[in-house]
Every structure is written in C-alpha cells, then in structure tokens.
Amino acid sequence: MDILLKNAVIVTQNNAREIFNGDIFINGNKIERIGKDLNEKVEEKMNCKGKLIFPGxxxxxxxxxxxxxxxxxxxxxxxxxxxxxxxxxxxxxxxxxxxxxxxxxxxxxxxxxxxxxxxxxxxxxxxxxxxxxxxxxxxxxxxxxxxxxxxxxxxxxxxxxxxxxxxxxxxxxxxxxxxxxxxxxxxxxxxxxxxxxxxxxxxxxxxxxxxxxxxxxxxxxxxxxxxxxxxxxxxxxxxxxxxxxxxxxxxxxxxxxxxxxxxxxxxxxxxxxxxxxxxxxxxxxxxxxxxxxxxxxxxxxxxxxxxxxxxxxxxxxxxxxxxxxxxxxxxxxxxxxxxxxxxxxxGINAGSIAQGKLADLVIIDLNSPNMVPCHDAIANLIYAMNPSNISDVIVDGNFVMKERAIIAFDEEKILEKVSEVAKNVVSR
Ligand SMILES: [Zn+2]
Missing domain, CATH: 3.20.20.140 (Metal-dependent hydrolases)
Structure with a gap:
C-alpha cells in the first residue's frame, strides 16, 4: 500500500539523528521519501498534525x-x-x-x-x-x-x-x-x-x-x-x-x-x-x-x-x-x-526513518497530558510516554493498528480464546 503521512514531528533516528516537522511517503513496504510538502498520489493520506512518528x-x-x-x-x-x-x-x-x-x-x-x-x-x-x-x-x-x-x-x-x-x-x-x-x-x-x-x-x-x-x-x-x-x-x-x-x-x-x-x-x-x-x-x-x-x-x-x-x-x-x-x-x-x-x-533494514528503510513506524498523539509540554521530544518518549499515547502502528508498509484499534486481526476474539486456553494450560 502507498501511504503519505503529512505534517508530523518525525524522530528519524537517521545517521544525523534529525528531528523535524514533515511528511513521510511509504511505497510498498519501504520508506521512499521524507521531506516537506510531499504530494505523491497515494491510496492513503493521513494528516498527522499534532502527532509524532518514531521508528518501531x-x-x-x-x-x-x-x-x-x-x-x-x-x-x-x-x-x-x-x-x-x-x-x-x-x-x-x-x-x-x-x-x-x-x-x-x-x-x-x-x-x-x-x-x-x-x-x-x-x-x-x-x-x-x-x-x-x-x-x-x-x-x-x-x-x-x-x-x-x-x-x-x-x-x-x-x-x-x-x-x-x-x-x-x-x-x-x-x-x-x-x-x-x-x-x-x-x-x-x-x-x-x-x-x-x-x-x-x-x-x-x-x-x-x-x-x-x-x-x-x-x-x-x-x-x-x-x-x-x-x-x-x-x-x-x-x-x-x-x-x-x-x-x-x-x-x-x-x-x-x-x-x-x-x-x-x-x-x-x-x-x-x-x-x-x-x-x-x-x-x-x-x-x-x-x-x-x-x-x-x-x-x-x-x-x-x-x-x-x-x-x-x-x-x-x-x-x-x-x-x-x-x-x-x-x-x-x-x-x-x-x-x-x-x-x-x-539483521533487519529497519530502526530508523530514512529513505530505503523498511516502513515500521509508530505514530503517537502529542495532545495528551503526559506529553505536554514538549521541550525535548526524546526525553518525552523515554520518560513520559505510555502505550495509551499510541494511535497508529505501521509494519512492513501496512497499518496494523489504526486510531487505537488493532486492524491486523480480531483482538477481541484472541482475548476470549486466550482466557480459555490459559486456564486449561495451568490445570492440566
Ligand atoms: Zn529469556
């Protein structure tokens, strides 16, 4: 899938460890371009204003x-x-x-x-x-x-x-x-x-x-x-x-x-x-x-x-x-x-948001009490962030979680099955 993520704070983890406001263009399972004002024609465009993106x-x-x-x-x-x-x-x-x-x-x-x-x-x-x-x-x-x-x-x-x-x-x-x-x-x-x-x-x-x-x-x-x-x-x-x-x-x-x-x-x-x-x-x-x-x-x-x-x-x-x-x-x-x-x-070509890297990304909402103010984005990621700040997750160029819900599989069904299985496992 082609995805364009617009207007995000991007913690790139690239060689220069840059952090900037911009866009990410994902083509297939790879990151193809990162920059400002990208306008590629894509299947999915997301406005990430107020969001921060970091490598998974x-x-x-x-x-x-x-x-x-x-x-x-x-x-x-x-x-x-x-x-x-x-x-x-x-x-x-x-x-x-x-x-x-x-x-x-x-x-x-x-x-x-x-x-x-x-x-x-x-x-x-x-x-x-x-x-x-x-x-x-x-x-x-x-x-x-x-x-x-x-x-x-x-x-x-x-x-x-x-x-x-x-x-x-x-x-x-x-x-x-x-x-x-x-x-x-x-x-x-x-x-x-x-x-x-x-x-x-x-x-x-x-x-x-x-x-x-x-x-x-x-x-x-x-x-x-x-x-x-x-x-x-x-x-x-x-x-x-x-x-x-x-x-x-x-x-x-x-x-x-x-x-x-x-x-x-x-x-x-x-x-x-x-x-x-x-x-x-x-x-x-x-x-x-x-x-x-x-x-x-x-x-x-x-x-x-x-x-x-x-x-x-x-x-x-x-x-x-x-x-x-x-x-x-x-x-x-x-x-x-x-x-x-x-x-x-x-041994995988991931871990940073840079051209040619696998598109494995996490998108968080900065508009949460524990993430405000943002004097230092990395300090907030390390000491203040919690999973409830995560809105979307992309792996291999596909959304696996969107707007706080897993879309890759039926989470509710898994939880139901696991409660049953786990009880059986320890009582055998
Ligand atoms: Zn171990």
Missing amino acids: LINTHTHIVMTLFRGYAEGMQLHEWLAQKIWPAEAKLKSDDIYYGAMLGIAEMIQSGTTSFNEMYPFGLEKIAEAVKDGGIRASIGLGMLDKVPGHSTKDELKTNNAFIFSIKNNKSRVKASVCCHAPYTCSSELILKSKEYANKKNLQFHIHASETRKEVFDILKEKGKRPFEYLNSLKVLDEKTVLAHSVYVSKREIALAGKTKVNISHNPISNMKLAGGGVCPISEFARAGANVTLGTDGAASNNSLNMIETIKIATILQKNQYWDPRIISNQQILDFATINGARAL
Whole structure:
C-alpha cells in the first residue's frame, strides 16, 4: 500500500539523528521519501498534525508464548522457577495454545509500539511463525535448543532446528529464522559449536542466554575454567551476528571482549530485577567498549509484560542509579538501543526513518497530558510516554493498528480464546 503521512514531528533516528516537522511517503513496504510538502498520489493520506512518528521499537529477547503464564509463578528464584513451574507447564502445551499465546503477545507488543521481536522457544515454532504472519508484526524466530536436560539429544535438537529453518523459505519476509541455543549451562559445547557453524553457513543470526545469574557464571567457570563470554568466544560464538541475552555478571575483560567482537547485548532489566538476579547489566560500559547494546523484555512469565516503553525507562533510570551518575547514559543512546541497534542485532533494514528503510513506524498523539509540554521530544518518549499515547502502528508498509484499534486481526476474539486456553494450560 502507498501511504503519505503529512505534517508530523518525525524522530528519524537517521545517521544525523534529525528531528523535524514533515511528511513521510511509504511505497510498498519501504520508506521512499521524507521531506516537506510531499504530494505523491497515494491510496492513503493521513494528516498527522499534532502527532509524532518514531521508528518501531525492537524487542531483542523474548519468549512470546509465555504470555500464557503471566502471573502464574510468582516470587521464585530463576532456577527453581524454571525447573518447578515453567518447564513442567510448557511440556503440556498443545499447538493451539502456542498459537493463541503468541497472538496475545503480538497484540500487546503492537499496542505498546513494538514492530519487531527476537523470539527463542523450545518447540512449536511453526505455530509462532503462523501467528507472526497473521499478526502483521515482524519477528526473528529460533528453536531454543538444549541437550543437557533429560529428553533432549544433540542430534534431535539440530534436526528439529534445521527442519524449521528449511520451512522458513523467504528469510527476507516479516518472518525470519534464527539459530538459538538456550544457554551455556543447558547446552553442550558440541551443540553450541555446531549450531553457530550452521548459523554462519546459512547467514543467520544466533541467539543465546548468557551470564544471567551469578550461579551460572560460577558453574561455567568451575566446569570450563573460563567465564561465560570467554567460553563462548572459545567456541567462536561472539560476533556481530550473535545476540547475548542478559549479560549481567561480566568482568571488565568480558566487556572488552564484547566490544572487540561487536557482539549484540540484549539488556532485560525488568526480568532481571523481578527474578532478583541482584546485578545490573553494565550497558553504559558495553556501549563504551563498542558492543551493540539493545533492549528486551524477556518472556511475560518473568516480566510480566512485553511493553518496551516501560523497559526503555527502567533500563535508563536503573543504569543512572547504579553508577550514581545521571550522565552515564544519554537519552539518545537509550533510544538508539531500542531502535537502530535492535535492527542491527536482528539483521533487519529497519530502526530508523530514512529513505530505503523498511516502513515500521509508530505514530503517537502529542495532545495528551503526559506529553505536554514538549521541550525535548526524546526525553518525552523515554520518560513520559505510555502505550495509551499510541494511535497508529505501521509494519512492513501496512497499518496494523489504526486510531487505537488493532486492524491486523480480531483482538477481541484472541482475548476470549486466550482466557480459555490459559486456564486449561495451568490445570492440566
Ligand atoms: Zn529469556
């Protein structure tokens, strides 16, 4: 569809990080022109006076089906939480449950300004991919392989992974495949090594949890004689196409290594704090070292939302407080983490409003009490905005939300279905 968005405040996130009043012309799924007084003949013209447009937010680490377990297992330590509640409940999921759990997550993401997400899940990927297709959003999806847990073998995990990747025929469409290993403590060296080799061969992104808790860092150190980043580097995992989720407990040497290899870091502050990991991912140090810092929510079972707007604010204030320094990270840097850096981590041509970029945009109403006055548009986006300010969302050149209502699918039907499914899932 051709769309002309007129008279908006545009936070471009382009190379010069320009903010100006103007128009955006979308042709097909790409942004074709940005400027003043554009007059292209289009199918849809929208007057955006009083509105602000920014690039869609990019959530670089989640497990979308876990929306079904929102509020299900509260007040537990990560390792007990996984072993006693989450993994047993997940083992009972059926394919319809996976589809509706994913659709619920997509509805929540669209309404909170996310246009792309990076998914890792241990099964049911075909159903997640189907939900992404139906939901109108963009995603990178991978099988969270693990072989140090009973019932999972290296060979079978790789076989399922390869079959899924083969099923995603067009890796340039909204649904992309990635290669995922769950974590260094749940995967053998052989599995990590072979998976990364496969990702390189297929030119796909690689995604793994790393250094989320102090316990896992010391377990790996004991077993491998190396800290997790050093261990992963010895398996040739650290590079520009790998996303390391969490990265909380890291040494100065590991931060330097992340900078040198330009690996992508996904900081998930809400999940980390809710599971009481105790540490804070040093995003300001990672960024200074040269790593590509991005933000994620993690699953809704440990967050309990998929709201990136909330994540942006919490990541910022947590970092400032941790270092006793409000200058440690700038507002512009944080917005970069959630947009342009996220796009780089996922290997997608998005994250900024510039000619030739994918048309993934969020339109907000500036005429709301929490957004007035607007002395500093970026400060308002980071600290004052909430999902109720979002009026429209465009993904891949199509409106998925219009005038505050999702139009890509029937949201009411999804909510109704999910209430039924979620009740069944935890009572099986
Ligand atoms: Zn996770």
